[in-house]
Amino acid sequence: MNERRFDPLVRAMALTVFVFLCAQTAFAHPQKGEAVGFLTGFRHPISGLDHVLAMVAVGLWGAQLGAPAIWVLPVAFPMVMAFGGMLGLMGVPLPGTEYGIAISAILLGAAVMFEVRPRLWVAATLVGVFAIFHGHAHGTELPPGQSALLYSMGFVIATGCLHALGIGIGTVHLWSWGQKLLRVAGGLVAVGGAFFMWKAFA
Amino acid sequence: MIRTSPSRLPLYAFVVLAFVMCALPADAHLNSTGMGPFYDGLMHFLMSPDDIVPVLALALLAGLRGASYGRRALFTLPVAWLLGGLAGLSAMAAKPHPFIAAAWFLLLGGLLAADAKISLRVTTALAALLGVYHGYLNGVGMGQFETASVAILGLVFAIFVLIALAAAFVVHLRANWARIAVRVAGSWIAASGLLMLGWAVRTR
Structure with a gap:
């Protein structure tokens, strides 16, 4: 007598259904939403290419300029960006935010492309002014109901990581071929900024 | 006649169903480690970023200033936290103000980023204020539990260990880039x- 054998696919499906039925531990009150706050905060700066281009460009420029700009610029940017974010959260209006963001990518990219070497305070001020636009845009877009602390930390850490990425790429400046490559990268950032400027006008 | 072995599906189904039916405890309110109130308090600190970040910032700041600053923070902050916590146990209610939490982040992070040359007295005062304030809030929050004082001891132990590790790590940093990385964290x-x-x- 033939016994009916279950198809492997049916077995797998049955097991999967049982696994999905498994109830998870309830994390009530303190934990709920906090991890989501950190992750959503971390994702926010890297979710927009216009922000990514400018923040990586800050790192590239810092690496190109060398010490102390290599660490002053990436420290100045998150601090001033957070100030801009605070203004955005408080509802303080800032006109032309999208244009400011696009201009930041254009000018920072151009600075890397032409290897502009201004005084430190000039570079820090320029980066700081651009950071306000980026921060304000983030601040006005922040979703309600998140954990303020974890969201803020995720947000700032992601921004810092983007700068670190820029600095990491910028270390190719130590070699002559790397210097040319870095200038090309600056040009690409500027082109990206021009694209976002065109989109802002369109 | 073809002989086939009987299907094992019912056995698999039974095993999986047994796991599915296994009820897990709900981790509501206080994190229960299952190892007693001491470890509950310890875990409470480690799972609370609003407590752990200012403590870490103070430890890094003290470490940047030197070993004597680190030693002062190592003993002042846990003692102040313990005193604040014990005072909070008998308090009725207290609501942490978001401005004050933000102010601690700004103050300690700003001092760390600037590598501020603060005196030993100021470091001690900061450690005492931070400990009393956060300890008091912890005490109020834990006051509803019978074993709260033991939980606060566990919490204070975690603070002591964190300061010891973080400050000692930074005190030994000599490379310029490493000290700058600490300031970037600030x-x-x-x-x-x-x-x-x-x-x-x-x-x-």
């Missing part, structure tokens, strides 16, 4: 404080 903490301030006064 700037991130201060930037988080600024954003938290924005959240606190959010108008939308």
